[in-house]
Every structure is written in structure tokens, then in C-alpha cells.
Amino acid sequence: MNLWFLLILAIPLLGVAYVSWHVWVLLPLANMWKATIIAAGVVCFFMLFLDLSGTLDKLPLPLARVLYEIGTSSIIVLLYVVMAFLVLDAGRLLHLVPRSWLFQNGVTAAALCGLLFTLFLCAHIHYKNKVRVPLELETSKPLSKDYTLVMASDLHLGYHNTRRELARWIDLINVEKPDLVLIAGDIIDLSVHPLLQEDMAAEFRRLQAPVYACLGNHEYYSGEPRAHQFYLDAGIHLLRDSCAVVGDFCIIGRDDRTNLRRTPLPQLLQQADRKKYTILLDHQPYHLEQAERAGIDLQLSGHTHEGQVWPASWITHSLYECAWGSHRRGNTRYYVSSGLGIWGGKFRIGTQSEYVVGKVRGIN
Numbered sequence: 001m002n003l004w005f006l007l008i009l010a011i012p013l014l015g016v017a018y019v020s021w022h023v024w025v026l027l028p029l030a031n032m033w034k035a036t037i038i039a040a041g042v043v044c045f046f047m048l049f050l051d052l053s054g055t056l057d058k059l060p061l062p063l064a065r066v067l068y069e070i071g072t073s074s075i076i077v078l079l080y081v082v083m084a085f086l087v088l089d090a091g092r093l094l095h096l097v098p099r100s101w102l103f104q105n106g107v108t109a110a111a112l113c114g115l116l117f118t119l120f121l122c123a124h125i126h127y128k129n130k131v132r133v134p135l136e137l138e139t140s141k142p143l144s145k146d147y148t149l150v151m152a153s154d155l156h157l158g159y160h161n162t163r164r165e166l167a168r169w170i171d172l173i174n175v176e177k178p179d180l181v182l183i184a185g186d187i188i189d190l191s192v193h194p195l196l197q198e199d200m201a202a203e204f205r206r207l208q209a210p211v212y213a214c215l216g217n218h219e220y221y222s223g224e225p226r227a228h229q230f231y232l233d234a235g236i237h238l239l240r241d242s243c244a245v246v247g248d249f250c251i252i253g254r255d256d257r258t259n260l261r262r263t264p265l266p267q268l269l270q271q272a273d274r275k276k277y278t279i280l281l282d283h284q285p286y287h288l289e290q291a292e293r294a295g296i297d298l299q300l301s302g303h304t305h306e307g308q309v310w311p312a313s314w315i316t317h318s319l320y321e322c323a324w325g326s327h328r329r330g331n332t333r334y335y336v337s338s339g340l341g342i343w344g345g346k347f348r349i350g351t352q353s354e355y356v357v358g359k360v361r362g363i364n
Contacts, residue, residue, distance in 0.1 A: 001057050002246055005340065007037065007272050010339040012075060012078060012171070013033075013117055013137070014074040015082045016042060016045055016078065017187075018082060018085065019033070019041070019078065019081050019082060019085060020041070020042070020289040021083045022102070023041070024038065025102065025103050025104070025122050025203055026102060026103065026104070026105060026108060026109050026207070026208045026304070027106070027109055028103075028105065028106045028109075029103045029335055031142045034052075035113075036085070036099065040253045040303035041074075041192060044070050044071065044074040045071075045078060045235075046072035046073070046171050047067050047070050047071030048072055050068075050235060051067075051068050051071055051072060051159070051190060051191075052066050052079070055241045056191065056193075057067055057191055057193040058311065061159075061194060061197050061198075064159050065159045065160065065162075065194075068158075068159035068160055069072070069159075069160055069345070069346075071309065072160070072343070072344030072345050073344065073345030073347070074345075075134070075344065075345070075348075076298050076309055076344065076345045076347055077116070077120065077307075077345070078279075079163075079309070079312075080116060080119065080120075081112075081116065081300045082253045083284070084112055084115075084116070084230075087265070088101065088108075089102075090311070094134070094260070097162075099337045108344050119349070120229065120347055123347035123348055123349045124237060124254055124346050124347055125169070126335060126348045126349075126352070127342060127346045127347055127348040127353055128346070129151060129352075129353070130169065130172060130340065130353050130354065130355060131352045131353065131354040131355075132172075132355060132357060133176060133354050133355070133356045134152075134356075134357055134359070135279075135326060135357065135358040136359055136361075137297075137298060137333060137359065137360045137361070138360050138362070139277050139297060139360065139363065140362070140363055141248075141276065141297070141362070142248065142275075142362065143248045143277070143360065143361070143362040144247070144248055146181070146350070146359065146360065146361045146362075147179045147248070147359070148176060148177065148179050148180070148211075148247075148357065148359060148360075149178060149179065149181075149182060149246075149356075149357070149358040149359075149360060150173045150176050150178040150179045150181050150355060150356070150357055150358075151181075151182045151183075151184070151185060151300050151301045151335065151337065151355070151356040151357075151358055152169075152173075152181075152182075152183050152184070152237075152302075152337060152340040152354075152356065153183060153184035153185055153216070153300070153301070153302025153339055153340065154184075154185070154186040154216070154302045154305060154337065154339030154340065154341055154342070154343075155169070155183070155186065155187045155188075155189070155304065155339075155340050156186055156187075156189040156218065156339070156341040156342055156343050157187060157188055157189060157194075157195055157200055157341065157342040158188065158189030158194050158195065159178055159189070159191070159194050159348060160189070160344070161189065161341045161342075162194075162198060163198040163199070163200050163203060165341075166200055166203045167203050167206075169340060169341075169355075170203050170204070170206050170207060172355065173355065174206070174207065174208050175208060176357050177208070177209075178208075178212055178246070178357075180209055180210040180211075180212065180246060180249065180251075181207055181209050181210070181336070182211075182212055182213070182214070182215070182251070182279065182281060182300055182302045183211065183212070183214075183216050183236070183281075184214060184216070184217030184280070184281050184282070184283055184301050184337065185213065185215055185216025185217075185218075185256060185302055185303070186217065186218045186220065186302060186303065186339075186346060187213065187216070187219070187227075187230075187231070187236075188219055188222045188282065189218060189222070189223050189238050189308060189341075189343060190218060190219055190222055190232065191222050191229055192222050192223060192226040192227060193336060194233055195230060196230070198260065199237075200234070201230060201233040201234035202234055204234035204236060205234065205235045207235075210246060211235065211236045211237060211238050212236070212237045212239060212244060212246070212251050212253065212281070212295065213231065213237070213238055213239070213253070213281065214239055214253035214254055214255070214256070214281040214282065214283055215227070215240060215254050215256045215283065216256055216283040216284075216302070216303065216321055217253055217257075217258045217283065217303070218283070218343075220258045220259070226288065227338060238253070239251060239252065239253020239254075240253060240255045241253070241255045241262055241268055241273045242262040242268075242271065243253075243273075245273050245276065247279070247325075248277055248280075248285075248349055249276055249277050249279055250272050250273045250274070250276040250277070250278045250279070251278075251281065252268060252269070252272055252278060252280045252296075253269065253279065253280075253281045254281065254282040254283075256283050256284065257284050257286065259285075262332075265280075265290050265291070265294055266294060266344060269294050274295065275288075277298075277360065278295070278296050278297045278298070279296075279297065279298045279299075279300065280296045280298070280299040281299075281300055281301075282298070282299060282300075282301050283302055283303050284301065284303045285299075285301035285302075285303060285320055285321070285322060285323075285334070285336045286320070287302065288321050288322065288327070288329055288332075288334060289329065291329070291332050291334070292329040292330045292332045294330050295331070295332070297310030297315075297332065297333065298332070298333045298334070298335070299332065299333070299334045300334075300335055300336075300337070300356075301334070301335070301337070302336065302337045302339055303339075304319075304336060304338065305319060305338055305339050305342060305343070305351065306323055306324035306338040306344070306351040306352075307323070307350075307351060308344075308347075308348065308349075308351060309347055309348065309349040309350065309351065310340060310349050310350030313351055315351055319334070322336050322339075323336060324336050324338045328356070335358075337355075337356060338351050338352055338353065338354055339353060339354070340353055340354065340355050341353065343345045347356075
């Protein structure tokens with residue numbers, strides 16, 4: 001495990017070294033100024049580890065938010081700066097880019113800064129725009145009426161997604177007048193502390209429909225007992241390897257696969273009322289064939305964020321049978337959400353932040 005951690009850590013550190021060298025030779029400035037700029041960038045990158053180490057919980061909330069935003073945004077900015085310099089280097093090797101563009105060139109430096117600033121400004125605006133995804137669902141099982149379900153995942157509430165933003169999301173959900181609200185895990189980011197500081201549980205209690213949810217991996221990272229208590233305080237019905245009958249629905253919530261001893265799905269289904277429309281909440285969308293074999297009507301998952309930014313989306317699509325969107329296996333429908341919130345920097349490039357409005361209708 002330590003070896004894998006070191007290998008994963010080595011990749012961004014190599015990126016930092018690569019970008020630092022390029023910045024040094026590109027900027028037409030005195031060495032003191034170039035060193036200052038590079039040092040500032042390196043410090044921003046290492047702020048990422050303040051959040052991962054739990055240090056932010058010990059700081060005043062406004063300061064912790066700023067440090068979180070800088071640290072987690074820096075890893076995404078680093079990715080795109082690396083890609084920009086790789087393109088320029090490839091162009092130089094192919095004799096498409098003059099060597100002078102990459103050495104002591106203020107015009108190139110200004111152009112790169114302008115392009116990256118524009119890209120990330122647009123990516124942030126795109127993140128703030130929450131996309132409403134309609135989903136039509138039909139069943140031959142008996143329903144007393146047509147139902148509206150609002151479904152979401154990966155809110156990642158914490159230092160960056162604050163109570164003010166959560167309030168806006170709650171308003172969006174209430175506008176739909178749902179019969180049920182279903183959340184497929186990762187309500188919490190990496191710490192419960194900012195949620196308690198801002199009393200975010202009070203916002204969830206404004207929801208005008210019953211709320212059912214399962215745990216995600218981030219609830220374990222944040223401390224599962226405290227996360228569990230937050231769910232209770234927020235009035236969220238937490239399903240951990242358990243089932244709940246709600247009107248014409250049987251909702252099944254799996255514990256996250258972080259818990260290696262979670263109940264196998266066939267055993268869990270022994271508790272379920274199979275005559276009702278069955279909805280499975282399972283945060284990580286692995287082994288979709290299990291829900292099909294079990295005769296589940298609908299599985300809701302999240303976790304992938306669809307990579308959050310391109311080209312990371314290519315990786316998630318290669319790892320999962322369905323990394324985002326609507327999917328079908330036999331008679332089982334699936335929806336893998338890219339998330340209402342996000343981890344880290346608030347940028348969406350080639351992906352979207354979304355909530356799903358499902359309409360369940362009988363076909364008899």
C-alpha cells in the first residue's frame with residue numbers, strides 16, 4: 001500500500017517539476033521573480049495536503065475554506081498546465097512551434113495565462129449551473145399513482161460546498177414537488193466539521209419529501225460514526241445494508257464497498273418486498289450484473305463524477321461499465337450520476353453537475 005501511495009504521489013510531483021522548469025525558462029524576468037512565482041505555485045500545490053491530513057479542521061472556517069479551494073484547485077490547474085506545455089513541446093519537436101516561443105518569451109507566457117484563466121472561469125461557471133436530467137421509468141408492477149423521484153449523489157458538502165450552496169440545491173429539489181428524494185452517497189466531503197459549524201442539517205430538514213440515502217466512501221473518510229449522526233440530525237433515512245418500504249416502493253441501501261464486510265446483495269434482498277418497485281442505492285457502480293440477476297428495477301449510483309474534468313473522463317469510462325448516465329441490463333435500469341456537487345476545485349470540463357428527476361409510471 002505504501003508503494004502504491006508513493007507511485008501515485010510521484011506523478012503530480014513530476015508534473016510540478018516539469019512545469020517549474022518550463023516556467024523558469026519561459027519567463028523573461030529576473031531570477032528572483034521567477035523563483036518567487038515558482039515557489040508560490042509549489043506552496044499552492046502542497047496546500048492540498050492540509051485537507052487530506054485533517055489540518056483544516058483546526059483552523060478558523062473562513063481561512064480553512066480559502067486554503068481548501070487553493071490546494072484542491074491547484075491539482076486540476078497543474079493537470080492543464082502540464083498538458084499545455086506537453087503540446088508546446090510536441091509542437092517544437094515536430095518543428096511546428098518555434099523554439100523561441102518557449103524561452104524568455106513574455107507573449108507566450110501571457111497567452112498561456114489568458115487561455116487558462118478563461119478556461120477555468122468557464123469551467124467554474126459551468127460547475128455552478130446544475131443540470132436537471134429527466135428520466136422516464138415504466139413498470140408493470142402495481143402503482144397507486146405516478147411518482148416523481150428526485151435523485152442525486154456526491155454532494156460533497158464541506159469547506160467548498162457551503163450551506164449557502166446547499167440551500168440553493170434544496171430549493172431546486174423542492175420545486176419538483178417530489179414524492180421521494182434519493183441520494184446515492186458522498187453527502188459529506190472529507191470532514192463533518194464544516195457541516196456542523198454551519199448547521200447544514202437544518203437545510204436538509206427543509207426538504208418537502210422523505211429522504212433516503214446510502215453511505216459513500218467519503219463518509220468513511222470523514223469518520224463513519226460522525227457521518228451517521230449527521231444523517232440522523234438531518235432527517236435523512238440512512239439505509240446501511242437494509243431495506244425500507246415506502247408506499248409502492250422498496251428501497252434497498254447498500255453499505256459502501258469500503259466496508260469489505262458489507263452484506264452480499266442476494267442476502268440483502270431476502271429482506272426486500274419484491275412485489276414492489278425495487279430501487280437499489282449503491283454508491284460505487286461496480287458489478288452491475290448483480291442488480292440484473294437480482295431483478296432490481298432501478299439502481300442509482302454515483303462516485304465516478306464522470307472524471308470531473310476531461311481527460312480524466314476517459315479514465316472513468318474505461319474503468320466502469322457505465323461511468324455516467326442512463327444504462328440498461330435486461331429489465332434493470334441504472335442511472336450513474338456525475339454528482340450534484342464535486343470534490344476539490346469547482347471546475348467541470350466536459351462533464352456536468354446534475355440532479356435527476358425520475359417519473360415512475362405504471363404501464364398496465
